[in-house]
Amino acid sequence: MSIIIDKNTKVIVQGITGREGSFHAKLMKLYGTNVVAGVSPGKSEEDVHGLPVFDTVKEAVNKTGADASILFVPPRFTKDAVLEAIDAGLKIVVAVAEGIPFHDMLYCRNYAFKNNCILIGPNTPGIISPNKSKVGFMADTIYKEGSVGLISRSATLSYEAVNNLSAEEIGQSTVIGIGGDPVQGATFKDLLPMFDEDPDTKVVVMIGEIGGSDEEEAAAYIKDNMKTPVIAFIAGEAAPEGKRMGHAGAIVSPGGEGSAEYKKQVLTEAKIEIAEKLTDIPTLCKKILN
Template identity: 50%
Template sequence: MSVLVNKQSKIIVQGFTGTEGTFHATQMIEYGTQVVGGVTPGKGGQQHLDRPVFNTVADAVKQTGADVSIIFVPPAFASDAIIEAAEAGIGLIICITEGIPVQDMIKVKHYLTGTSSRLIGPNCPGVITADECKVGIMPGFIFKKGRIGIVSKSGTLTYEAADQVAKAGLGISTAIGIGGDPIIGTTTKEAVELFMNDDDTDAIVMIGEIGGSMEAEAARWVKENGTKPVVGFIAGQTAPPGRRMGHAGAIVGGADDTAAAKMKILRECGISVADSPADIGKTMAEIIAMKAAKNPAKI
């Protein structure tokens, strides 16, 4: 079992023949991901990276049986690309594109509520199940196989957490970069739930940042429903109120949006909080060791 993607996942790339689509599709293929084709309107019938190109997602699904799509198209067209993938029956849609207008994402969010499709992103690094499937832009070599799940708003902190976990002698089951925009497809809580229900994940790293309430919602869910240990980190501890920091969603709008307030909530909900990203792996290793000491048969 794995979260969202695995060796059997069949991936198409929307924006396949563009510069970004080509580069990252190549990296995904080299990682061992089953990229079965791509979509570039007007170029259907061609071959690219030894894979077929289709004019529409519907054509690609019909011909390849694809169940995952990754989107590398300009912001002005990205919302239509997401909706097209959902209309074609794609179960998991991963949108890498950043800078999509909020109004467009409101339309997408409303449309997806009536479908069975799950959206990751936009403005995210994607999803990787270590040593099985990479659907995104993350450097695959950092993600060593193991039993720690990662959910993160930040791409670079996803990589840092994976590296810290590996250096602590552990590894990653799946890492989900949910994106840092104000409106995204999958929330922190929803991603944490996936890991709580995953038999191949023993513990979870949850990386958040200033702005919004997703971390607090996830923490309260963990307090009420969690069955696995969670290590949390909140980025933006020195951010001044009212200033956006990196991500469109990372802006302090009130007292509860600050890093300090979120860290307090996480601790109150039983989550082990790392004060620095450099402490994520060490904190997780300590928790796993304590768990092993209490329940050696389960580790």
């Protein structure tokens, strides 16, 4: 099995007439994602890769029964597009854009929660359940179906980890990029219970980084609730205090709050195994899977 998305998930693409939207709609379809329609206001006369295009999300949902949406929409229009998707009743929304003002995201996250919508992102490659469905733009060839669940703040580090796992014939149930922003939709803690309930996920890999306290929140949850073992990796032990390290959310506060060292300490105290290097992840997974 997998979490959040599978072969049956009906997906619409907001911004499908744009360059990225059109390109990735095609790639998602090729992968086997059940893409049912696109949305692009004022462009409903067109069709893109044989998919109908609607002016509004509501129309698309009414005509196709869609469950999920992915947004290939510029940062400044993302808030409106996310709220439109939630308002139309969608329960899975993936926002990939980087550079969304944090006040916009704060609103979207809280609105999504009130409507039981799983919001993924922003600043994410999306979500993939290998061999079933991908709602995102990741290079899908590196993924293999299997029993490792993976959640990552960084896109590139999730590719690294997946590549290392697949090279050792260790497949994945679902891989989710939650994004590198200080405020995002679903966090580690929001997604861990779903993996815990998935009978096919035997181990969860959590790839965190400096900044904020999402890893610490997850550690407390894991300690008290999780039956499935969790392995954690934290990037940024060499990052100096007070510098934003590329991701908007990757910053160690002056005084050391949000440091890799502190996060690892909290995770270790919660009896969560730490992968010191990315290449340690497959070895640790194997130990649990065998």
